[in-house]
Amino acid sequence: MYASPFAYHRASSVADAQRLLAANPGAKILAGGHSLLPTMKLRLAAPAAIVDIGRIAELKGIEIVDDGLRIGAMTTHAEVAASPLLADACPVVSDAAARIGDPAVRNRGTIGGSVAHADPGADLPTVLAAVGARIEMAGPSGTRTVDAAQFFQGMMTTALDENEIVTAVSVPSLGAGRGSAYAKFPHPASRYAVIGAAAVVDVADGACTRAIIVVGGITGMPTRLPSVEAALVGHPLTDQAIVSACGKAAGDLSGDLMGDIFASAEYRRAVAGVYVARAVAAAAKRAS
Numbered sequence: 001m002y003a004s005p006f007a008y009h010r011a012s013s014v015a016d017a018q019r020l021l022a023a024n025p026g027a028k029i030l031a032g033g034h035s036l037l038p039t040m041k042l043r044l045a046a047p048a049a050i051v052d053i054g055r056i057a058e059l060k061g062i063e064i065v066d067d068g069l070r071i072g073a074m075t076t077h078a079e080v081a082a083s084p085l086l087a088d089a090c091p092v093v094s095d096a097a098a099r100i101g102d103p104a105v106r107n108r109g110t111i112g113g114s115v116a117h118a119d120p121g122a123d124l125p126t127v128l129a130a131v132g133a134r135i136e137m138a139g140p141s142g143t144r145t146v147d148a149a150q151f152f153q154g155m156m157t158t159a160l161d162e163n164e165i166v167t168a169v170s171v172p173s174l175g176a177g178r179g180s181a182y183a184k185f186p187h188p189a190s191r192y193a194v195i196g197a198a199a200v201v202d203v204a205d206g207a208c209t210r211a212i213i214v215v216g217g218i219t220g221m222p223t224r225l226p227s228v229e230a231a232l233v234g235h236p237l238t239d240q241a242i243v244s245a246c247g248k249a250a251g252d253l254s255g256d257l258m259g260d261i262f263a264s265a266e267y268r269r270a271v272a273g274v275y276v277a278r279a280v281a282a283a284a285k286r287a288s
């Protein structure tokens with residue numbers, strides 16, 4: 001199918017993008033296009049104009065900042081997956097980026113596009129919520145930064161205001177004694193997460209002292225599992241302890257859960273603990 005006719009504008013800077021968005025009410029931002037263009041071709045969206053931010057140099061690249069790394073919004077999933085800086089500082093983000101879609105998707109799709117789109121089956125929102133990432137935005141009223149946990153507000157719903165642009169995502173350097181990992185049950189056709197599980201665990205003197213567990217693909221947005229976190233803390237992360245704690249995952253997943261003809265809500269809820277346990281076990285290895 002073809003998209004409805006639209007005007008195309010290429011922005012040369014963030015300020016230029018803001019000017020173009022203001023001049024074209026209802027315009028959509030185009031990043032990698034891997035979510036926006038299919039939506040337009042299916043006529044689920046028909047913006048009269050798009051503002052292409054793909055050539056804005058200031059939105060690209062990964063740099064070291066005081067307490068971690070700052071990833072420009074137009075950095076592709078492939079660049080995130082291949083970054084030695086990220087693999088060292090915050091490996092759960094590399095894990096997730098490496099498992100997105102296929103090489104074509106990873107070479108075009110961007111971290112800014114993924115967080116702005118906030119697809120419930122996306123991988124990066126889950127890990128960004130788990131590591132305490134911060135989302136930087138620029139809009140008509142200036143710039144601001146929001147914690148990932150507050151940024152993702154529901155299915156395809158974020159804290160972005162009208163005409164705000166995600167400019168970067170900052171992730172902390174996790175440091176010694178803290179391990180992180182991501183485990184995923186990919187949909188066999190799209191590769192989106194049917195279940196995605198991110199774990200960040202601190203280990204000291206052989207026992208878990210802190211655990212952050214977040215799942216995606218199940219409730220429509222990244223969701224923490226407090227019962228699993230509480231059951232992990234205070235114990236050595238043996239296989240038995242991990243399986244026992246992660247058995248509490250289903251109890252933390254209630255309400256309106258996602259389901260489809262491939263995986264029902266009941267199935268996702270029942271199987272989530274298996275992927276959470278895999279993520280915790282891998283994170284525990286990295287913490288030691």
Ligand code: FAD
Nearest residue numbers: 031032033034035036101109110112113116122123166191
């Ligand atoms: P675009 O498609 O250009 O934009 C998406 C939306 O975000 C649009 O509404 C756009 O206006 C807005 N937007 C984009 N950038 C910004 C910005 N900087 N500020 C504000 N708004 C912005 N994702 C996964 O996580 N896991 C998968 O396994 C996976 N598999 C996929 C398989 C296929 C076949 C396809 C086509 C996509 C898949 N994706 C998957 C999605 C992919 O990662 C997309 O690239 C991503 O969700 C959107 O990024 P993009 O750069 O392509 O954004």
